[in-house]
Amino acid sequence: MSETRTRVITAFIVAPFVVACFVSYKSLIGLVSAVVLLASYELLSMSTSSDKNKYLIHVGVILNVAFVVLYGFSKAENGLLYLSLMFIASAIFLVIFVEEIPQVWNAVLGTILSLIYVAGCLSFFFPIYLKFGWANALLTLTAVWLYDTGAYFVGIKFGKTKISKKFSPNKSLEGIIGGFLSCLAFSIVYKAFFEWLFDAQVMPYASLPIFSAVVSVFDTFGDIFESALKRYFNKKDSGVVLPGHGGMLDRIDGLLFVTPVTYILLTYGIL
Amino acid sequence: MSETRTRVITAFIVAPFVVACFVSYKSLIGLVSAVVLLASYELLSMSTSSDKNKYLIHVGVILNVAFVVLYGFSKAENGLLYLSLMFIASAIFLVIFVEEIPQVWNAVLGTILSLIYVAGCLSFFFPIYLKFGWANALLTLTAVWLYDTGAYFVGIKFGKTKISKKFSPNKSLEGIIGGFLSCLAFSIVYKAFFEWLFDAQVMPYASLPIFSAVVSVFDTFGDIFESALKRYFNKKDSGVVLPGHGGMLDRIDGLLFVTPVTYILLTYGIL
Numbered sequence: 001m002s003e004t005r006t007r008v009i010t011a012f013i014v015a016p017f018v019v020a021c022f023v024s025y026k027s028l029i030g031l032v033s034a035v036v037l038l039a040s041y042e043l044l045s046m047s048t049s050s051d052k053n054k055y056l057i058h059v060g061v062i063l064n065v066a067f068v069v070l071y072g073f074s075k076a077e078n079g080l081l082y083l084s085l086m087f088i089a090s091a092i093f094l095v096i097f098v099e100e101i102p103q104v105w106n107a108v109l110g111t112i113l114s115l116i117y118v119a120g121c122l123s124f125f126f127p128i129y130l131k132f133g134w135a136n137a138l139l140t141l142t143a144v145w146l147y148d149t150g151a152y153f154v155g156i157k158f159g160k161t162k163i164s165k166k167f168s169p170n171k172s173l174e175g176i177i178g179g180f181l182s183c184l185a186f187s188i189v190y191k192a193f194f195e196w197l198f199d200a201q202v203m204p205y206a207s208l209p210i211f212s213a214v215v216s217v218f219d220t221f222g223d224i225f226e227s228a229l230k231r232y233f234n235k236k237d238s239g240v241v242l243p244g245h246g247g248m249l250d251r252i253d254g255l256l257f258v259t260p261v262t263y264i265l266l267t268y269g270i271l
Numbered sequence: 272m273s274e275t276r277t278r279v280i281t282a283f284i285v286a287p288f289v290v291a292c293f294v295s296y297k298s299l300i301g302l303v304s305a306v307v308l309l310a311s312y313e314l315l316s317m318s319t320s321s322d323k324n325k326y327l328i329h330v331g332v333i334l335n336v337a338f339v340v341l342y343g344f345s346k347a348e349n350g351l352l353y354l355s356l357m358f359i360a361s362a363i364f365l366v367i368f369v370e371e372i373p374q375v376w377n378a379v380l381g382t383i384l385s386l387i388y389v390a391g392c393l394s395f396f397f398p399i400y401l402k403f404g405w406a407n408a409l410l411t412l413t414a415v416w417l418y419d420t421g422a423y424f425v426g427i428k429f430g431k432t433k434i435s436k437k438f439s440p441n442k443s444l445e446g447i448i449g450g451f452l453s454c455l456a457f458s459i460v461y462k463a464f465f466e467w468l469f470d471a472q473v474m475p476y477a478s479l480p481i482f483s484a485v486v487s488v489f490d491t492f493g494d495i496f497e498s499a500l501k502r503y504f505n506k507k508d509s510g511v512v513l514p515g516h517g518g519m520l521d522r523i524d525g526l527l528f529v530t531p532v533t534y535i536l537l538t539y540g541i542l
Contacts, residue, residue: 071351078538079351080342080391084531087387088489091496091528095438105503109380112387116358120351167366218359225362232376257362260355267349 004156007244014242015145022138028129029072032122033065038248039122040064040114042239046229047110053098060111063090064119076126086115118249121256124263132266135200139190139211140262144255146186147179147215154178163220168227176216184212207271211262214271218261219254226253275427278515285513286416293409299400300343303393304336309519310393311335311385313510317500318381324369331382334361335390347397357386389520392527395534403537406471410461410482411533415526417457418450418486425449434491439498447487455483478542482533485542489532490525497524 021031044057063086070082090111098107129137155175163171191202203211226249239247265271292302315328334357341353361382369378400408426446434442462473474482497520510518536542 080354081350081395081531081535081538083351083354083387084392084395085535088392088492088528088531092492095435095492095495095499102503105500109384112383113380116354116383116387121355121359124352124355164366221359221363221366224366228366229376232373257359260352260359264352264356267352 003244005244010243010245011145018141019138022129022134025126025129028125028137029069032072032125033068035248035252036068036119036122037061037065038239038241039118039252042247042249043114043118044110045239046233046235047113048107053107056094056098056107059093060090060107060114063111064114067115067119068123071123072126076123076130079120079123083115083120087112117256121260122252124259128259128263128266132203133201135194135198135202136266139187139202140259141255142190143183143187143211143215144219144258147183147212147219148254150182151175151179154182164224166228167231168224171220171224176220179219180212180216183215184209187212203266203271210265211271214261214265215258218257222254222257225257226250274515276515281514281516282416289412290409293400293405296397296400299396299408300340303343303396304339306519306523307339307390307393308332308336309510309512310389310523313518313520314385314389315381316510317504317506318384319378324378327365327369327378330364331361331378331385334382335385338386338390339394342394343397347394347401350391350394354386354391358383388527392531393523395530399530399534399537403474404472406465406469406473407537410458410473411530412526413461414454414458414482414486415490415529418454418483418490419525421453422446422450425453435495438502439495442491442495447491450490451483451487454486455480458483474537474542481536482542485532485536486529489528493525493528496528497521
């Protein structure tokens with residue numbers, strides 16, 4: 001089976017479950033917790049090299065998931081506070097239990113990176129959901145999927161102008177344009193359909209091109225940043241959890257940058 | 272001049288300026304920004320080893336101070352959002368401008384560590400000031416000073432039982448007890464005096480022993496954590512900005528853990 005075919009089949013199996021989690025705020029907390037569990041495990045496995053300290057991966061993952069649950073159930077308030085407390089907890093745990101100093105540094109840094117990059121950034125689905133409604137939250141997720149899909153297929157077929165030889169040699173300008181257009185087309189259909197079917201509130205039509213541009217730019221940077229991290233650790237994929245898609249972190253790397261930026265633009269009335 | 276004498280003189284010169292900054296919220300933002308500027312510079316100088324990439328230190332410092340200013344002026348709201356945006360900005364800056372991949376990793380990690388450890392943790396003075404009044408904010412700072420002073424002098428005179436041979440061989444149980452007692456005595460005098468003089472609101476007397484215990488425990492861990500980082504980087508002091516005290520980071524390491532913990536205990540009515 002070709003990788004593309006595996007990728008499409010996986011997407012069609014997993015996507016409905018993910019979308020269904022947007023039906024309630026509590027199921028969304030469950031979804032984000034599960035994704036952060038897998039992605040932070042992958043990230044911490046990359047950054048914690050020594051076999052002797054494998055248990056530090058689990059401590060870091062627990063702190064990441066604890067952050068998501070606390071932040072989610074406190075209605076997306078006090079995010080910085082919970083993040084700081086998880087960081088302090090990891091620092092105290094490590095100075096008590098870890099013997100070698102380089103391990104303290106690597107393990108704390110891996111945990112911090114994961115807290116802010118994976119758990120923190122993905123948790124912006126909570127305030128989007130609570131303040132701007134489930135329809136805008138689901139649009140943020142699905143628009144990124146459509147962007148990725150458009151960029152992938154257009155990139156394979158027409159990709160010529162490489163944009164990041166250093167970190168991500170497969171990215172092309174043509175792919176980004178294809179991603180932008182499929183994201184925009186999808187957003188328009190999404191808005192028309194969901195407002196008609198559910199009376200849901202989606203950002204105005206005039207905002208959709210800006211939103212699609214934001215998705216294109218920040219998804220691309222998110223992807224390149226994760227590629228840079230993987231190259232540093234000499235990994236091709238962050239994991240194997242999603243056949244044809246690589247690991248969970250590979251799948252959400254763009255989303256991690258898109259979500260906080262979408263939230264701030266919604267907050268300031270730009271979208 | 273002995274180190275102790277230099278230390279005392281520096282303290283008596285600097286302390287009045289620092290205390291005066293608590294007179295208004297805006298001057299507090301100025302104080303926290305200045306401290307974060309110096310401390311994040313020291314931390315980033317430790318973590319960025321290569322001379323070629325010295326400018327990355329400045330980028331990281333700018334992002335740290337920008338976080339403090341944004342968070343302060345938005346009335347201690349949206350902390351997680353600003354932290355995430357600074358992280359995304361640093362990641363994008365680095366994938367665009369930095370050539371070598373290990374540099375991306377070190378520079379982003381140094382910036383993230385500083386954002387959460389220095390800028391994030393110290394910024395909890397803002398919500399303490401806004402929600403629980405200037406008197407509780409100033410108490411958090413000065414109680415840590417008195418704890419440090421008590422622990423230092425009692426430790427020098429009576430210190431026998433070492434608590435962290437690994438990371439911080441000078442710490443003793445006797446010092447911690449001395450610190451706790453001087454912190455508690457000071458807090459009682461502070462509350463009595465400030466409530467009489469300014470009609471200020473300070474946490475109840477019954478909370479002061481708990482508060483002093485929190486200061487003792489988290490100040491000690493904060494100090495040990497910073498020692499662990501410095502040992503990893505083979506530095507004795509984080510800098511030379513305060514004669515007799517080492518660097519700014521050495522001076523505030525305990526405070527960085529005490530401040531968020533004090534805020535959450537105040538928020539949940541435990542203090």
